Amino acid sequence: GRLFREEGVWNYTTMLLREDLNMLILGAREAIFALDLDDITNDCKNYIRILHKRNDHRMYVCGTKAFIPTCDYMVNGNLNLEGKQEDGKGKCPFDPAQRYTSEIVDGVLYSATSLNFRGSEPVMMRSSEESIRTEFSNTWLNEPHFIHMAHIREGESNPEGDDDKIYLFFSETAVEYDSYTKVDVSRIARVCKGDLGGLRTLQRKWTSFLKARLDCPIPNNNLLVQDVFHLCPGDWTTCVFYAVFTPQLDSSQYSAVCAYKIEDIQTVFSKGKFKAPVPVETSFVKWLMYSGDVPDPRPGACIDNHARKMGFTKSLDLPDKTLQFIKDKPLMDQAVKANGEKPLLVKRGTAFTRIVVATAMALNRASHQVMFIGTKSGSVLKAVNYDGEMVIMEEIQLFEPSEPVKILRLSNTKLYVGSEVGVVQLSISECGRYHTCLDCVLARDPYCGWDLNADQCSTINSTHRTRTSTMIQSLSDGDASRCPQTGICIISQSRHTVCSGRNTKSYI
Incomplete structure (x- = not known):
């Protein structure tokens, strides 16, 4: 940013x-x-x-x-x-x-x-x-x-x-x-x-x-x-x-979005x-x-x-x-x-301070509301609700922990975050931060998909939403089994073990 x-x-x-x-x-x-x-x-x-x-x-x-x-x-x-x-x-x-x-x-x-x-x-x-x-x-x-x-x-x-x-x-x-x-x-x-x-x-x-x-x-x-x-x-x-809601009393550590x-x-x-x-x-x-x-x-x-x-x-x-x-x-x-x-x-830990919401169209043309939530400790959460399951895709620390986020504004593909000490400009779709197919798909970010032709995580656009698309995206369950074989196995957000390219899942 x-x-x-x-x-x-x-x-x-x-x-x-x-x-x-x-x-x-x-x-x-x-x-x-x-x-x-x-x-x-x-x-x-x-x-x-x-x-x-x-x-x-x-x-x-x-x-x-x-x-x-x-x-x-x-x-x-x-x-x-x-x-x-x-x-x-x-x-x-x-x-x-x-x-x-x-x-x-x-x-x-x-x-x-x-x-x-x-x-x-x-x-x-x-x-x-x-x-x-x-x-x-x-x-x-x-x-x-x-x-x-x-x-x-x-x-x-x-x-x-x-x-x-x-x-x-x-x-x-x-x-x-x-x-x-x-x-x-x-x-x-x-x-x-x-x-x-x-x-x-x-x-x-x-x-x-x-x-x-x-x-x-x-x-x-x-x-x-x-x-x-x-x-x-x-x-x-x-x-x-x-x-966004925070407790009236400091003794409670929960924040919520309703x-x-x-x-x-x-x-x-x-x-x-x-x-x-x-x-x-x-x-x-x-x-x-x-x-x-x-x-x-x-x-x-x-x-x-x-x-x-x-x-x-x-x-x-x-x-x-x-x-x-x-x-x-x-x-x-x-x-x-x-x-x-x-x-x-609902999240335990740092208090929420501000919220903005954007609409993202996924690869399958479904619309999802993406929430960007500022916190008292100077970070921004990116979260989306998939059929009742809340997925926090990332938390970005923008300011020192003692500097709360005081204002958020959205403009097209940009997010502007203000505090007492400065303003940060971010892209709402930082797909380039995911360097592997597994990272890209398991992030379950509605803005992002893995492009098999380009071999990179890219922002979804209208040209990708076709029958001949080579993009991979799995938002509901983070299924990375279509990713090219790398021999790497990791634990997905749905608590499955996913081995790229082998289509294997085991509960833990």
């Missing part, structure tokens, strides 16, 4: 991929660099802080600016600031150490951060002409740690006439558990893109803010979400969120029951499943065909009864469960 670092500059933890400009915009402490996507050691020497690409050939830039958050616009071509400074409060954090997240949706910024210097006014906010935000209430957000935001175009070709959603992933202190100590939980929340707030109740506040616990089940472990990546192979109904289907998330928010606060003693409230009548239109729902038939064409039309319900009870009773109700990957 290639390493970029600048003397005296630290915290390389903000990235924006500009494939249209063939640039990686890299944010660091007091410095921003524009790097060549093909070779990140080529630095274009532009010092800026960048957050988002816009649709008008400009980029939207925000920085903490010595605890006075400020935003500006930058022209794509020359990467110069326009000097149109805007107040960045509520758009980016005051403190660069605070986790925050944001997303530009159809030219409008959605953000989740704090509105004040102390971090005591957390908000999820839309910075439109009439800004909309969450309530200042621990029922809505209770000491949150914001992780990821995603726009899912659920309004496209929707039979129910539903709206696009903006999903927010975070952890926060739970209000629903009876405990003498603080218990943090992972959450997913969502709002509707067309939400304009209420007319009297919830004026300029979200009328569609709902949240639910995000479940990634590991027995006797309370895991908290650290990063999320969403992948949509087709339309919005195919979207899957991949999330996946969540958009349809399962929808079911919880659109059909699930609510939790409600019930006073038990003078100063104690217990959260229980709400079993009373739910107003119609359903609290938290977007304006859809059902609402329109009732005469409600925008959130400003919604009745106070619906709005008061969601103001008091934004928490769902049911958790969003992981796909298959179990993690894709």
Whole structure:
């Protein structure tokens, strides 16, 4: 891989991929660099802080600016600031150490951060002409740690006439558990893109803010979400969120990856029951499943065909009864469960920090989701799930063990990995590192196959996916029996003894 670092500059933890400009915009402490996507050691020497690409050939830039958050616009071509400074409060954090997240949706910024210097006014906010935000209430957000935001175009070709959603992933202190100590939980929340707030109740506040616990089940472990990546192979109904989790307590050494289907998330928010606060003693409230009548239109729902038939064409039309319900009870009773109700990957040892997921097409044209997972000890894991069996193909140590991976970005065939001390560029298909047919096939890497004609491990491409192909690839069981005879026997990942060219397997 290639390493970029600048003397005296630290915290390389903000990235924006500009494939249209063939640039990686890299944010660091007091410095921003524009790097060549093909070779990140080529630095274009532009010092800026960048957050988002816009649709008008400009980029939207925000920085903490010595605890006075400020935003500006930058022209794509020359990467110069326009000097149109805007107040960045509520758009980016005051403190660069605070986790925050944001997303530009159809030219409008959605953000989740704090509105004040102390971090005591957390908000999820839309910075439109009439800004909309969450309530200042621990029922809505209770000491949150914001992780990821995603726009899912659920309004496209929707039979129910539903709206696009903006999903927010975070952890926060739970209000629903009876405990003498603080218990943090992972959450997913969502709002509707067309939400304009209420007319009297919830004026300029979200009328569609709902949240639910995000479940990634590991027995006797309370895991908290650290990063999320969403992948949509087709339309919005195919979207899957991949999330990495680490323990709340350092006494546990397990990390996990869980996946969540958009349809399962929808079911919880659109059909699930609510939790409600019930006073038990003078100063104690217990959260229980709400079993009373739910107003119609359903609290938290977007304006859809059902609402329109009732005469409600925008959130400003919604009745106070619906709005008061969601103001008091934004928490769902049911958790969003992981796909298959179990993690894709559980690993003991170093904690996971970040994740990105790519789709690889194998030799037999089957698609596989390949996960690249950053760790607290400065390494990146490459893993794929084959019919319920998780295979970790490799772990690459990129930084010193004391330097966690802080950001991952994918661009075509390249992976960019950032930490406090530098950025590394890797190819997602390092097939050349496998020097023998046995190594190549037993790696079970969907990107790689052994080319019998070239006598080397090569990246699979469309010319290899033919009946006359001379490529060897065996992803399901790592069968290397077609490899040329070398007289070498090794133990495969499926615990078989494989002798190249002899088609022999023995269980051990």
